[in-house]
Amino acid sequence: MAKFVFIIIMLSIIGCTIKPQKSVPEDYVAGQKYFHQVCANCHGVDAAGGNKAPTFLQEKFLPTNFTNGKIAKTILNGSSSGAMPSQKNKVNDEQIREIIKYIRFSQREAGIHSP
Numbered sequence: 001m002a003k004f005v006f007i008i009i010m011l012s013i014i015g016c017t018i019k020p021q022k023s024v025p026e027d028y029v030a031g032q033k034y035f036h037q038v039c040a041n042c043h044g045v046d047a048a049g050g051n052k053a054p055t056f057l058q059e060k061f062l063p064t065n066f067t068n069g070k071i072a073k074t075i076l077n078g079s080s081s082g083a084m085p086s087q088k089n090k091v092n093d094e095q096i097r098e099i100i101k102y103i104r105f106s107q108r109e110a111g112i113h114s115p
Helices: 004-017 026-038 068-077 093-111
Strands: none
Touching: 026 093, 068 093
């Protein structure tokens, strides 16, 4: 019975993964995958924002305003406001780097740039 319950839970988790709507160049596929596994439930498909968290496709999150180091720190420790919990048990350092690379690519693709 326990195995059956575990299988049902795992299938429901796998089935709930948010799928990207945009295709990206090969260099960004890993980051897109990790973003959609860890971040998209709150930050929306393709980093476009969601009901729980803002889009990354705005000037507020450009490197001049929100550095890569600050993104990494926020992923690991959660936001200073407490709105975002720590994700440190869900990603490793390489996955964080790939997520950031994907976010920066998505910003460029959306035409978001520093003034």
